[in-house]
Amino acid sequence: MSLRTRASLAATAAVTLVLALSACAAPGDAQPSAASGPITLTFWHEMTGPAATELDALVSQFNEREAGAITVEASYQGSYADAQTKYTAAVQSGSTPDVLMMNDTSTGFLLDSKKTVPLSSFTDADPSFSADSFPPIVRSYYDDGSGGLAAMPFSVSQPVLYVDRALATHAGLNPDTPPTTLAEISSWAEKIHAVTGAYGFSMNMADSWMLEEMSAAGGELFCTPDNGRGSDRATGLQLTSPTQVGFMTTLQKLFLDGTALNPGTDNSAMVSAFATGKVGLMLTSSGAYTTADPQKTASKVAAFPRTSNSADAGVVIGGNALWISGDGHSSAQQSAAYAFVSFLHSADVQAAWANATGYLASHTGAGATAIGAQMLADPNAEAMADQLANTPATTASAGCRTGALPALRPTVIGAFTKVVEGADVTDTMRDAENQAAQQITAYNQAAG
Amino acid sequence: MALAPAAPRRRTTLGRRVRSTLLAAWLVAAVVVVCFPLYYILEGALTPTEWLNQGLAGLVPVHLTLDNIIRATQVIPLGQQFANSVVVTLCQTLLQVTIGIASAYALVFCGLKHTRALFLVLLSSIMVPAETTLIANYLTVSSWHLIDTLPAVFLPFAASALSIFLFRQAFLSFPGELRDAALLDGAGHLRFIRSMLLPVVRPTLISVTLVSATAAWNGFFWPLLVTNSPENRTVQVGIAQLSNVEATDVGVVLAGAALVTLPVLLVVLLAQRFLADGLTAGALK
Numbered sequence: 001m002s003l004r005t006r007a008s009l010a011a012t013a014a015v016t017l018v019l020a021l022s023a024c025a026a027p028g029d030a031q032p033s034a035a036s037g038p039i040t041l042t043f044w045h046e047m048t049g050p051a052a053t054e055l056d057a058l059v060s061q062f063n064e065r066e067a068g069a070i071t072v073e074a075s076y077q078g079s080y081a082d083a084q085t086k087y088t089a090a091v092q093s094g095s096t097p098d099v100l101m102m103n104d105t106s107t108g109f110l111l112d113s114k115k116t117v118p119l120s121s122f123t124d125a126d127p128s129f130s131a132d133s134f135p136p137i138v139r140s141y142y143d144d145g146s147g148g149l150a151a152m153p154f155s156v157s158q159p160v161l162y163v164d165r166a167l168a169t170h171a172g173l174n175p176d177t178p179p180t181t182l183a184e185i186s187s188w189a190e191k192i193h194a195v196t197g198a199y200g201f202s203m204n205m206a207d208s209w210m211l212e213e214m215s216a217a218g219g220e221l222f223c224t225p226d227n228g229r230g231s232d233r234a235t236g237l238q239l240t241s242p243t244q245v246g247f248m249t250t251l252q253k254l255f256l257d258g259t260a261l262n263p264g265t266d267n268s269a270m271v272s273a274f275a276t277g278k279v280g281l282m283l284t285s286s287g288a289y290t291t292a293d294p295q296k297t298a299s300k301v302a303a304f305p306r307t308s309n310s311a312d313a314g315v316v317i318g319g320n321a322l323w324i325s326g327d328g329h330s331s332a333q334q335s336a337a338y339a340f341v342s343f344l345h346s347a348d349v350q351a352a353w354a355n356a357t358g359y360l361a362s363h364t365g366a367g368a369t370a371i372g373a374q375m376l377a378d379p380n381a382e383a384m385a386d387q388l389a390n391t392p393a394t395t396a397s398a399g400c401r402t403g404a405l406p407a408l409r410p411t412v413i414g415a416f417t418k419v420v421e422g423a424d425v426t427d428t429m430r431d432a433e434n435q436a437a438q439q440i441t442a443y444n445q446a447a448g
Numbered sequence: 449m450a451l452a453p454a455a456p457r458r459r460t461t462l463g464r465r466v467r468s469t470l471l472a473a474w475l476v477a478a479v480v481v482v483c484f485p486l487y488y489i490l491e492g493a494l495t496p497t498e499w500l501n502q503g504l505a506g507l508v509p510v511h512l513t514l515d516n517i518i519r520a521t522q523v524i525p526l527g528q529q530f531a532n533s534v535v536v537t538l539c540q541t542l543l544q545v546t547i548g549i550a551s552a553y554a555l556v557f558c559g560l561k562h563t564r565a566l567f568l569v570l571l572s573s574i575m576v577p578a579e580t581t582l583i584a585n586y587l588t589v590s591s592w593h594l595i596d597t598l599p600a601v602f603l604p605f606a607a608s609a610l611s612i613f614l615f616r617q618a619f620l621s622f623p624g625e626l627r628d629a630a631l632l633d634g635a636g637h638l639r640f641i642r643s644m645l646l647p648v649v650r651p652t653l654i655s656v657t658l659v660s661a662t663a664a665w666n667g668f669f670w671p672l673l674v675t676n677s678p679e680n681r682t683v684q685v686g687i688a689q690l691s692n693v694e695a696t697d698v699g700v701v702l703a704g705a706a707l708v709t710l711p712v713l714l715v716v717l718l719a720q721r722f723l724a725d726g727l728t729a730g731a732l733k
Contacts, residue, residue: 042676048689049697053523075676076689078669086673089583093590272501 039336042097043074046083046320047357052076054356062343070336072099080106080320081406091115096325098337101154103320107142108228108403110323111150112447117326120148122338133345133363140393141317143229152341155319155359157287158391159204159213160384161185163300167280171195178302182214185281185305186250189259192280199261201254202273203283206265208412210283211239211248212316216396218243219310223400233444234402236437239412239429247307248416248425255420262420274299285318286384287358293380301380303387314397315387319359351375360388404443408436489709492702493517500698516703523700524686525678526707532598533665533683534711540602540664545657548611553641555612556619557627567616574609582673589674600674601682602664611656618652619645658719665712683708 047055059074077083080103090096091113102110110116119142123129131139134153144150161178168175171192179185189200204210212222220241221227228234238244254260261279263270271291274282275298282292283304293299304315322341324334343349347365351372354361366372367385376382391397402408415432419425491509492500493516500506520526551570555563585604594600622645630640646653668684675681687704690697 048691049523049700052689073677076678076685078672078685078688082669082672085582089586089590089673092583093587095590095595275501276503 038068039070039333041070041072041099041333041336041340043072043099043101043340044077044083044087044097045074045101046077046080046103047101048076051357054353058344058349058353061349062340065343066339070339072340084109091327094328096328098325098329098333099340100323100325101320102151102323104141104318104399105405105409106403107150107321108401108405111144111401112403115325115327116151116323117334118144118148118150119152119324119338119341120144120146120150122324122335123148126338126342129342133347133365135362135364135388135391136393137314137317137388137391137397138362140398142321143398145229145231151321151323152345153319153321153362154341154344155353155357156362156388157285157318157359158315158384158388159210159283159304159318160286160387161302161304162274162282162284162288162292163302164198164274164277164280164282165298165300166277167192167196167198168300171280175300178300179281180303180305182247182250182305182307185283186254189254189281190257193259196280198277199273199279200259201281201283202261202263202270202279203251204267204270204285205263205413205417206267207409208416209318209409211244211412211416212400213304214247214307215241215244216316216399217304217313218247218307219312219314219394219396220244220308221396221400223402227395227398228401229395229398234400234404235440235444237400237408237412237433237440239415239433239436240426243308243310244429245425248419248429252419252422252425256422260420286360289380289384290358296378296380299380301383303383310396312392312394312396314391314394316397316399317388317391319362347372360384364389402440402443403447404440407439407443411435411439486709486713489702489706492699493706494703495699497697497699500702516699517707519697520687520690520700520703520707524689526683526686526704528679529681529683529686530707532601532681535598536602536667536671536682537661537664539599540605541657541660543602543606544608544611544660544664545653547607548615548656549641549646551607551612552615552619553637553645555616556622567613570609570612574613582670585670586673595674596676596680598680601667601671604670605664605667608660611660614652614656615649618649622648654719658716661715662712665708 043059045052045055056074059072063071075097077086083100083102084106087096087100087102096115100110100116123131134149135156138153138156139149142149142151142153163175163178165175168188171188172195173188173191179188185201191200192198193200215222215238220243221238223234224236224238225232225234251260255262261270261273263273267284267288268291270279270282271284271288273279274292275294277298284292286301289301293301306313322344324337324341326334329337344353345363347361347363348369348371350361350363351366351369353359354366355371355375361367361372367376376385412432415428418428488507491507494512494514495506495509496511496513496515499511554560555567560566589595589600589604594603626644626648627640630644635643666684667682668688671682672685672688675685678686687701687708690704691701
């Protein structure tokens with residue numbers, strides 16, 4: 001090789017090496033923007049389909065209202081799990097969004113990460129904020145341990161009971177006096193199946209969410225101690241209390257004798273089956289209403305059944321909330337973020353959001369707005385709103401809080417799937433308890 | 449005497465007919481199983497959701513409409529994202545093929561020492577799962593200030609160890625006599641690659657291009673991670689925003705899926721022709 005070629009090759013190699021090593025430089029700290037002047041907020045969300053369209057409309061509304069003082073840039077970030085991965089990467093590279101929408105089960109994770117500013121630090125200084133604008137159960141779910149809120153609740157859903165009017169009537173049952181306990185549901189389901197031949201019952205089985213709800217609806221704690229909401233973190237799950245074994249045995253019987261449809265992980269198939277009149281009773285989220293009953297007249301929506309007579313019984317909410325990022329964001333940006341999330345909480349916005357998406361309004365005054373009143377004219381929507389307003393705020397109904405929850409759900413539903421195929425309830429769920437305890441310990445160690 | 453030979457001939461013909469009928473039936477079943485999902489996507493993209501929710505009745509293509517496709521383009525800037533996907537696929541494929549050929553050429557034809565060790569190091573990089581390097585790669589790209597740009601989507605995949613591997617294997621089977629003849633004639637590296645090497649390894653070239661292009665087109669999580677604005681995203685990320693877990697508009701989702709599947713299908717069908725030709729083109733006379 002000639003000297004010139006060798007020299008040019010060496011130079012190329014050196015340049016390449018320098019470029020590669022430049023990547024090892026520490027990431028620069030994100031400089032907070034100037035305190036005055038127009039503020040641009042980054043907003044990460046995970047909404048798809050009609051919810052995405054509505055959210056974009058609401059963001060535009062806010063941007064217009066602020067007329068350049070605050071501009072919000074909303075950006076879709078995949079599923080909640082994808083967004084969580086991206087947020088973790090963003091924390092390390094110092095590029096977190098100003099506002100993050102994250103689902104209910106990741107509340108523990110975000111609190112443990114300590115990268116967000118609790119909402120209470122803004123609401124304490126805001127005279128126009130009223131804690132009564134939230135239903136008690138919503139306040140208790142997002143409680144930050146000192147009476148304030150950790151994040152701004154945005155979308156709220158609750159599990160409800162859907163009754164197919166035609167199938168129930170055909171079986172000689174009155175859909176306007178729906179079953180209120182799981183035992184009654186079981187007998188209705190058996191009757192519908194025996195008379196009409198259709199499936200009598202189905203429930204959401206993609207993860208253990210339904211089992212958590214049934215535990216709460218019996219006043220039982222799902223995590224110990226105190227559902228993870230006391231001074232200590234959760235250290236284990238409770239899956240074998242008498243109430244829980246009782247309802248799991250009832251469900252097992254329904255699945256084993258063919259009365260119940262097991263949809264596996266495919267919820268949309270279950271909702272489609274209900275919508276086409278193949279399932280008599282369905283337990284799933286209020287959010288499925290528009291797909292399960294597009295005409296709003298084929299079904300009767302009722303409150304979720306109780307699984308015991310406990311006074312602490314109540315169903316846990318689902319949905320998502322808005323978190324304001326702390327590190328790397330100036331106080332002006334945080335205040336602007338608070339203004340944005342407050343806008344999204346207002347009664348009119350919540351009514352519009354509930355109308356477009358099927359979520360329940362998280363503002364107690366939403367029912368009084370024009371859109372809200374129109375929605376509540378539908379008795380099914382009214383039943384769902386009533387359940388939300390009247391759910392007692394107890395430790396059981398506040399739901400389990402642990403950062404390990406997303407990892408625990410597959411473990412529990414895996415065990416329950418064995419139960420519905422005939423395995424012994426207590427033994428199988430005790431194994432799941434042990435497995436879950438190990439997972440929680442691992443998470444608590446990692447979280448520090 | 450004439451009866452005996454006639455009987456076996458009839459049995460053989462009958463047996464052959466039965467066999468070919470069974471074979472045909474099996475092939476038809478296989479074609480139906482393979483093609484049905486594709487048919488469902490294309491038919492569903494053009495049928496209103498209400499019909500698709502009816503179950504089997506929705507499979508008959510009688511209510512064709514472009515409404516689903518129009519609605520899909522309203523939720524996301526589909527045209528721009530389509531263009532982004534094309535750019536990313538072209539750049540990534542070009543880079544992977546070029547670097548693959550160059551690296552494999554260096555490993556095989558340049559008389560270097562320790563090529564075996566180098567090659568094993570390259571190969572071991574395939575065994576590292578993508579999830580482990582995800583956040584580290586994100587931090588690297590972020591420190592280059594390339595977040596939310598199109599190059600960030602394909603630059604980390606500029607070199608593919610799989611392409612290098614496939615080209616190396618193909619080059620190893622290149623006849624040494626031709627190489628010697630080219631050197632004697634005074635052909636430089638590029639001349640040799642262009643005129644002699646690539647025509648002989650054309651099947652490998654087409655296969656590697658196909659594999660790289662399909663992988664580049666189907667990439668989802670990395671583009672989601674490094675881009676934020678809808679205008680910079682690829683079409684795979686875009687259509688993910690169409691499907692909602694609870695309120696599924698099946699028609700719109702299938703419209704998105706169809707728009708994303710068709711280009712790959714066309715490319716593969718086109719490449720098949722070249723692939724088949726290439727198998728006979730490289731024969732040593």
